[in-house]
Amino acid sequence: MTLTPSADAEVLDAQIAYHLNAGVDVVLTTAAASQDAEEALERHVRGGYVVKAPSGAGLADQAVGEHAADWVIDSHGGEFWWPRGEGLKDVLIAIPPRYTIVQALARPFVSRHDGAGSFENRMTVRRPVEQGSDGEQGAETRTLRPIYRGRPGPGRGGQVPLRAWYPVEVFQFPMRGEPGVGEEELSRGIAEETLVVDERLRDALRALRGGQGFRLPTDGVSALTFRSPDVVDDAAYAVECAAVGEVDLLRLDRHIRELEARIAFLEARFWPRVLRSVSRLGGAARVRR
Amino acid sequence: MKLVQTLVVRDEVDIVDAQIAYHLNAGVDFVIASDHESVDGTTEILESYARAGHLLRIPVAGPVREGDWRTHMARLAATEHGADWVINTDADEFWVSRSGTLKDTVTAVPRSVGIVWALSRHFVPRPGEGFFADRMTARVSASAPINDPTSPYRPHAKAAHRADPRIRIGFGSHMVFSDRLAPVTGWHPAEVFHFPFRTLEQYERKSVRRVHGDKPLGQYVRANQARAAGRIGERFRSLVVDDATLARGEAAGSLVVDTRLRNALRELRDGQADGRRVTRSYDLEVALASEGAILQDADLVRVLRAVDGLRARVDAVERRGWGHRGGRRE
Numbered sequence: 001m002t003l004t005p006s007a008d009a010e011v012l013d014a015q016i017a018y019h020l021n022a023g024v025d026v027v028l029t030t031a032a033a034s035q036d037a038e039e040a041l042e043r044h045v046r047g048g049y050v051v052k053a054p055s056g057a058g059l060a061d062q063a064v065g066e067h068a069a070d071w072v073i074d075s076h077g078g079e080f081w082w083p084r085g086e087g088l089k090d091v092l093i094a095i096p097p098r099y100t101i102v103q104a105l106a107r108p109f110v111s112r113h114d115g116a117g118s119f120e121n122r123m124t125v126r127r128p129v130e131q132g133s134d135g136e137q138g139a140e141t142r143t144l145r146p147i148y149r150g151r152p153g154p155g156r157g158g159q160v161p162l163r164a165w166y167p168v169e170v171f172q173f174p175m176r177g178e179p180g181v182g183e184e185e186l187s188r189g190i191a192e193e194t195l196v197v198d199e200r201l202r203d204a205l206r207a208l209r210g211g212q213g214f215r216l217p218t219d220g221v222s223a224l225t226f227r228s229p230d231v232v233d234d235a236a237y238a239v240e241c242a243a244v245g246e247v248d249l250l251r252l253d254r255h256i257r258e259l260e261a262r263i264a265f266l267e268a269r270f271w272p273r274v275l276r277s278v279s280r281l282g283g284a285a286r287v288r289r
Numbered sequence: 290m291k292l293v294q295t296l297v298v299r300d301e302v303d304i305v306d307a308q309i310a311y312h313l314n315a316g317v318d319f320v321i322a323s324d325h326e327s328v329d330g331t332t333e334i335l336e337s338y339a340r341a342g343h344l345l346r347i348p349v350a351g352p353v354r355e356g357d358w359r360t361h362m363a364r365l366a367a368t369e370h371g372a373d374w375v376i377n378t379d380a381d382e383f384w385v386s387r388s389g390t391l392k393d394t395v396t397a398v399p400r401s402v403g404i405v406w407a408l409s410r411h412f413v414p415r416p417g418e419g420f421f422a423d424r425m426t427a428r429v430s431a432s433a434p435i436n437d438p439t440s441p442y443r444p445h446a447k448a449a450h451r452a453d454p455r456i457r458i459g460f461g462s463h464m465v466f467s468d469r470l471a472p473v474t475g476w477h478p479a480e481v482f483h484f485p486f487r488t489l490e491q492y493e494r495k496s497v498r499r500v501h502g503d504k505p506l507g508q509y510v511r512a513n514q515a516r517a518a519g520r521i522g523e524r525f526r527s528l529v530v531d532d533a534t535l536a537r538g539e540a541a542g543s544l545v546v547d548t549r550l551r552n553a554l555r556e557l558r559d560g561q562a563d564g565r566r567v568t569r570s571y572d573l574e575v576a577l578a579s580e581g582a583i584l585q586d587a588d589l590v591r592v593l594r595a596v597d598g599l600r601a602r603v604d605a606v607e608r609r610g611w612g613h614r615g616g617r618r619e
Contacts, residue, residue: 085511086520094439094511098598158604160597164590165436228527230534231413231442235431235543242433247590255596262603 002059003029006077008176009036011119014205016044017214018080019073021204021224023088026051026067028059047216060148069150071102079145080171080201082107084237086226091167092147100151100159103144105129105166105240109173110195111180120202123173125186125195129240143244145170164247165238171201291318292392293372293452295362297355298335299325300494301380303487304421306334307554308380313343314557316390319370320344323358331380345370353502359458363465367452376449377462382409383482383550384447387577394478395449403453403470406446407479408580413442413530413544414486421487422551427535428482430545430576434587439507441485441528444580444587446477460504477581482550489525496521545576 001024006012016027027050032038044050063069071092073081085091095102109126130143189195204224208214215223294317298305309320322335324346338344349358359377366372374395376384386394415424429442448465457466486492496512515524538544
């Protein structure tokens with residue numbers, strides 16, 4: 001995992017401990033923006049789970065090149081990547097090789113006005129999936145976050161995303177200081193189903209909290225147990241995946257037209273280049289004679 | 290009118306007898322079966338049907354070449370067995386016509402149409418060890434496609450076709466290729482009841498076998514991974530639908546109880562079956578239309594995923610210099 005560290009030490013500490021228990025092997029990051037967060041980071045660096053780099057540029061390449069990563073999660077501060085399976089590795093290892101990107105479904109949690117208690121106890125309410133609208137790509141960008149298959153070499157061209165199914169959810173927690181929601185508004189939102197109660201991360205972090213901070217995996221064994229969704233969960237989740245609206249006839253038509261244009265461009269270049277090459281070869285042969 | 294069923298089977302002793310008996314009573318005239326190195330008693334069951342003149346058993350060995358085997362059998366049905374129509378099945382699939390027998394159904398297909406698809410209905414594993422059809426009476430009825438490449442419950446359909454000596458059958462019989470038969474999509478004259486996972490032992494055996502096959506689907510990769518970690522039982526139990534989950538699924542509308550096959554097999558055992566089971570009802574027709582639309586959505590996803598694959602190939606060609614000059618598109 002490459003991580004843009006949060007300035008909030010509590011969130012950063014929870015984020016690293018949670019992901020190490022969820023199946024992440026190593027976290028690559030940069031210096032944190034606050035002294036508290038930096039101290040939290042250093043504890044994990046000393047534990048050997050976190051590697052600090054001087055800058056955020058090229059972290060993904062470093063993950064692949066130096067740490068032989070099979071998959072790379074590019075995480076922002078306050079994001080928790082939740083597998084729909086027994087762990088992140090369990091989910092990602094079963095992805096067919098043809099897909100080079102798995103997309104995670106964003107779950108934005110709302111900030112609450114009453115600031116008492118740990119962040120996971122305060123933030124157990126999130127927004128439902130944002131409905132995609134015809135041809136509007138912005139909604140997808142906000143709703144889906146990529147996980148990349150580790151591949152050596154520069155750039156990320158030629159990627160094949162797994163569309164219309166999102167085997168990982170990413171819980172996004174607002175940073176401290178962001179405008180919050182009052183209790184009355186929360187209750188109304190939950191009653192009207194414009195907000196959803198989601199306590200999964202709270203329960204996971206409670207399970208990880210020990211006497212001296214969060215527990216880390218012991219000899220590679222996670223302190224967390226993830227529950228695999230059953231078919232009823234998957235059927236409900238399918239409705240949410242469909243609501244993202246990543247695939248419809250209009251979009252398919254747009255993708256095919258774009259591909260046609262590129263193939264036409266290649267075709268237009270192909271034969272002139274072949275003829276020029278043949279002509280050059282012919283000229284060289286005549287000169288040799 | 291002669292209806293021939295093809296079957297690829299390996300070690301499916303818990304279900305194969307019921308599968309063949311059911312189809313012979315549902316309008317199938319003859320069965321051609323590729324028996325892939327079965328050792329659990331499946332071969333003996335196939336041989337008993339062969340001795341009675343209902344079946345041709347073709348022993349096959351070595352690595353799985355499912356498409357080739359199915360193609361060979363479908364062509365054999367046309368050239369050697371006088372088939373008019375062919376249905377291509379697995380041992381865990383039961384074709385159910387919407388009314389009358391399967392033969393009535395394909396006979397009613399307009400002359401201009403040569404290929405039709407039956408909608409798959411996935412039945413979930415239920416607790417217990419008894420006969421699968423007595424236990425497994427709940428099926429998935431999702432209101433949106435489960436497009437998870439590791440799920441056994443992805444929407445799909447199976448092809449039936451008129452006899453064609455040059456036909457080619459694709460993996461899983463979801464697609465068939467013919468230069469003379471016209472397909473009709475969006476209309477499903479039959480359903481295929483699918484019982485992919487029935488017991489832990491069968492789940493483990495099938496997953497191990499299929500993960501090393503010609504198309505290791507994500508569901509088998511996941512099962513095999515769980516097996517390697519000593520968690521195959523846990524993984525199977527996560528698939529089993531207990532009574533509480535069934536009640537939750539029924540309330541949500543994503544699981545429905547469907548006893549049609551159980552009843553048909555019971556009648557067969559009691560000697561009461563006449564093969565003309567009428568399954569048509571308004572509710573079933575509405576559900577079938579709805580799930581047909583969900584299948585179309587799933588197919589749209591499959592097409593876009595294929596387009597993504599093509600786009601990646603075009604990207605690769607462009608990066609080799611055919612589409613760019615100095616790293617930029619002209």
